[in-house]
Amino acid sequence: MIVGKAKKRRDGKSSFLTLLAYTTTRDDHHHDDVIDPETQKARLSQSKEAIFERLMGYIHRHGDADKSLITERFPDGRHQVLFDQVLCETNTLSVATAAVEMQAVALKNTRCKDPVYHFFLSWPETDSPTVEQIFESARHSLKALGMSDHQYVTAIHRDTDHLHCHVAANRIHPVTYKVADDAYDISKLHKASREMELKYGWTRTNGCHVINENNRIVRSCSKEKSMPDDAKKLEYYSDQESLYGYAVRECRSEISEILKADSIYWERIHAVLIRAGLELKKKGAGLAIYHRAHPEQTPLKASRLHPDLTLSHLEPRAGPFESSPKVDTYDKDRLVFGYVIEKSYDRRLHARDHSARHERRLARAEAREELKLRYQHDKKEAKCPSFDAKNRFRTLSMTFRFRRAHVCVAVRDPLMRKLAWHVLAFEREKAMAQLRLQLKQERAHWHRAPENRRLSYRLWVEQQALKGDKAAISQLRGWAYQAKRDERTAYLSDTVIECAVSDDIAPVELKGYTHHIHRDGAILYKKEGVTQMIDRGETIEMARPFENEGDNMVAGLRLAEQKSGEKRVFSGPREYVEKACSLVRDLNEMGETSLTLTDSLQQKRVCEMRPQDKPAPISFDSPNLTP
Template identity: 85%
Template sequence: MVVVIPKKRRDGKSSFLKLVFYLSFREDNPGDIPVTADAFFDRPSTSKIAVFDRLIDYIDRHASPESQHLITHLPDGSHRILCEGVLCQTNTLSIETASSEMNAVALKNTRCKDPVYHFFLSWPETDSPTVEQIFESARHSLKALGMSDHQYVTAIHRDTDHLHCHVAANRIHPVTYKVADDAYDISKLHKASREMELKYGWTRTNGCHVINENNRIVRSCSKEKSMPDDAKKLEYYSDQESLYGYAVRECRPEISEILKADSIYWERIHAVLIRAGLELKKKDRGLAIYDRVHPEQTPFKASSLHPQLTLSKLVPRIGEFENAPRVMEFKNEQGEVTLTNYMVSSHYDDRLHLRDHQARMTRRLERAEAREELKLRYQTDKKEAKCPSFDAKNRFRTLSMTFRFRRAHVCVAVRDPLMRKLAWHVLAFEREKAMAELRLKLKEERAHWYRAPENRRLSYRVWVEQQALKGDKAAISQLRGWAYQAKRDERTAYLSDTVIECAVSDDIAPVELKGYTHHIHRDGVILYKKEGVTQMIDRGETIEMARPFENEGDNMVAGLHLAEQKSGEKRVFSGPREYVEKACSLVRDLNEMGETSLTLTDSLQQKRVCEIRPQDKPAPISFDSPNLTP
């Protein structure tokens, strides 16, 4: 069981209202909505007023009663309620008044700047806790924090890859109005999690406390430092591989082996980093790792790569620090490197994405360049899309000149000073009235122009969706990149277990197949339909086929045509044995007819394709046989 405490606001303005709303109401952008040219998803407003209005609607019973109802009352005074499909438990009067009750109690303690406390518990996919066990774990965690009698709202969410439970609590006691101490809260929660793991036999996870071989909970001693915060944010929010992540993947195993050896020297450590395009340098009183190709990249502590990679631990073993040796390259007349004293096999590239680091470098670079070109095209389109002025300046100037002429006419036509002054006042009033009418008219014209879908300034995500509709491969790849971090329930549901596995980040544009129409979803999935029914799904790395044996295997043949358009780096049939046998026989038939040139990457399946002979193929079932009856 994993415990996560989200970072708080630094201004002390955490809101019970927004937190309770997030726990109980889920209105996100589903990933399985088809992308269309004229329909845009409008995310509900998360402003305080909008959130409060939606909660008031619930109080007034404007929400559908079948979606929110009371489940049960518990002996301790708490109760459970199903709210918009989310099962919640709270010891307040109700979910809709929980934030108001918590705020009322929090106002009794003026010294506590931030009374909102929020954490969540997550379980691996290998564990299947019951609802009772989930809520018991939440109550046990609150007890470990000393907040067992405090107001709380607990909600179970199943909209990610892992089942998790959010807990929102008020740090102010509802009777004594004393604030609960949140010092060492992570350590307390981790210990409580280990206790629940021992009680229910769940998968053991790491943390401040671990379970040793004697089934005792002890403090953990981490040998490796955690990822720096900047690198973590870059990889999580931008899906870009950080310099730290690249160094760990390329160099940490070899550095660990070198530092375990009895005899080591600085040149061996430098050689490993040079091979990855990195360099170890002194920084202040410690060591840091830099990018050799782009020194402007922010370096990171060498001890983050390995805890032994520090001056205090290495100088006593191998002597004073030695700078990295110079890399010498000898090139021929064509500019190609023919000889070097240190081989450089890879470089860090901040354009590459984290999710496809196992893909071939050529395809990674192609994808990164396509994404960069996609962003440049959006910026160009954004600059060119300008709102028309509606000739507002000339229209105001014309109106002003009209009243100026009328004022001059009054000066000539009206000789009485009092009447002239009165006429000027009337003209001034009419002028302001006409100016106001013109401003309202211009406002209405602009609003009418903005309401037209073709004139709307699109956000980057919506613009990418429209480009994907046009068959842009980079846009489809970008949609899949966004879906990589998305929640599982928001993605397009899986179609079938009969699959053709392809290589990592093996993206292609939609293929025109006879009898099929293609549709693109917001998560980058391409659906191929026949007569309105989904027959195939292309997710990039997999091709799923429904009903592969119907109509003489039409869907399997179409799936093979899709797989032929892929890179061919990986092409493996996955699914029931009957499906794999049938697919292998189809590969041989199509290759013999010259329609495709497919080669399977699985040696056993390729051997099966080569072994199949026409006489080996199963004979079609005939009801004329005396042994079979219809």
């Protein structure tokens, strides 16, 4: 059982309302929604008034009691409720009013700066805890924190790869109004999770406390430090590889082997970092790792890479610190004797693509950068028109100026002239106010029109994906990856063509098929409204590959032809693989294409397959497909 605690705001303005709205309601877009150019879904308002109205609306909306259905009550005052399809447990009067109840209690203690407490519990895929076990784990964790009698709401979420629950609690006791001490809370939560793992036999996880070989809970002795928060945010929210992640992937294992040796030399440590395009330097009283090509970038603390990579550990064994040796420039036409940079960190590259080829990683990163520049350009160009406001105000002002001049000539009595001027001044202000209101209405009408509405970056990318933009489809898949939702487009079939990592292509026009793009970047190819194929970039899934003389298998190979060809492997039942191999042979014999499989066994099967060994032939003259 994995324990996590949300990072608190530094300004002390954490809100029970926003926290409970996040944990109990599901207002976000679903990743398996089809992108429709006619309808553009805007995100709901996040103001406290709007959030509270939505929470109350789930109970009172049109009298629909199913939005908040109490499933079970307990003698100690707590109850379980199905709230907006999210199963919750709370000891407050209602989930919708829990935020108000907690805030009312928190106001009784004026010394506590931040009474909001939020943590979550997560279970690996190998565990399948019941609902009662999940809620029991949450209550046990609250008891370990000394908040068993405090107000809380626990919500079970199943929208990620791992089943987890969020616990929102009030640190102020509802009777004594004393604040619960949150010192060493992470250690307490980890110990409580180990106790639940022993009780129910769940998968044992690491943390501040671990279970030893004698089934006893002891303090962990791990020296490796966790990923810095900035690096974690960069990789999770932006899908960009951090300097920490790059250094760990390229250097940690080799540095660990060097530090385990009996004799340690600074030169060997520098050699490992040089090959990765990094440099070890002194910074203050310690060591830091810099990016050689961009030394102005924020460096990485050396102990983050390895806990023993510090001056206090290394100087007694390796001597005084030695600077990095000179780096030679690689030249294929001459023999290089010095240290050469073999790789380099590029912040534009994406964390999920590290196993892809470097050329395609660069191409994908450049396409994403160009996509952002195009959005910025379109955003600048999409300006609200002026509606000729300047000339209209000027014309109105000139009209009253002429009327004032006419009064000067037509009215000779000074008192009547002055009175007429006052009347004109009043009429001028009235006309100016009417013109301002008219312009405001015209601008509001212009903004209400869907074609004039300024799109957010996500909505703009969805519109570009509908136009067949490969970079936009890749961006959608990146967002789906970072969210790690289980609600992605459901898997279609186990008959699959496996392709290379980040092998993205634009939608392909296939006769008889229509394509639709989901919010997770999956391209669905349908025939008569029924999904026949799904292109996820790294895989092509085909349903019913043997029906209609194998139309879907032929179409799947047409899609695979458009890929890079770095990886092309059939995966699925043996019958499917055999027939797909025979189809590749027939395609190659017809001379239409040279389709090469990357799996040696499958390629050998294609080459050795004799005519009598081949399964029943599949027609290539199907009227539903174009070559």
